Amino acid sequence: MRHTLPPSAEDLLEMAETAFAAIPVELRDAVRGTAILVEEVPDQETLDALELEHPWELTGLYRGTPLTEKTNLDVPAGPDTILLYREPILVEWIETGEDLFRLVRNVLIHEIGHHFGFSDDEIARLEGEG
Template sequence: MRFNHPPSVEDLQELAETAFAAIPEQLREAVRGTAILVEEVPDDATLEALDLQHPWELTGLYRGTPLTEKSVLGVAAEPDMIFLYREPILVEWIETGEDLFRLVRNVLIHEIAHHFGFSDDDITRLEGEG
């Protein structure tokens, strides 16, 4: 997708769905059914919980119980969700010149990998696949 204007929340939602289909299959299958939501910026409660000063510091967030902490007998309080934050993603896109599709794909990979407790080296390797 090429944009002649700043992509809207709806544009990024469509791009995220396409990018999700392009992440490594092992990750995609493991989080099947996880909602992907695009919002303008993280809310104040999220920023405070993560001790962040500015909303542009956070491009994405996996909200849910990490797989390393889930129990077979446990019941999730709320469904797992991946949040992508439009403004911080666009700021990074402009600052780095990175392809927007690749950037969104890498944010998704990064957030899913956190869910599995992957190391930074593992995440870097996964981002390089595909």
């Protein structure tokens, strides 16, 4: 039996960048300059802030100032960031059998959507466009 390695952080980042390039242009334009990063799992501080007990409960997170709260007078502390968490994504992929690219795309869109205050229904519509 041949064994292969699970997808790496670089593999997931490549999928996320491909997915980002394919989302609706108005959404892409609204988050221009946002960094997309892949980390293994959320850190303890993040889990505590979100009141989560296990790192596999969080597949992604948007860190930054919501667009509705930004002003021209703000001094950016750094780029807004979309974090994708590799291990939780892979666990969900294994448990659900969903296509990995589609799962990464859905996590990415979900995080962008909540940042802009989209409802779950609006996010589901966006997720279904790919």
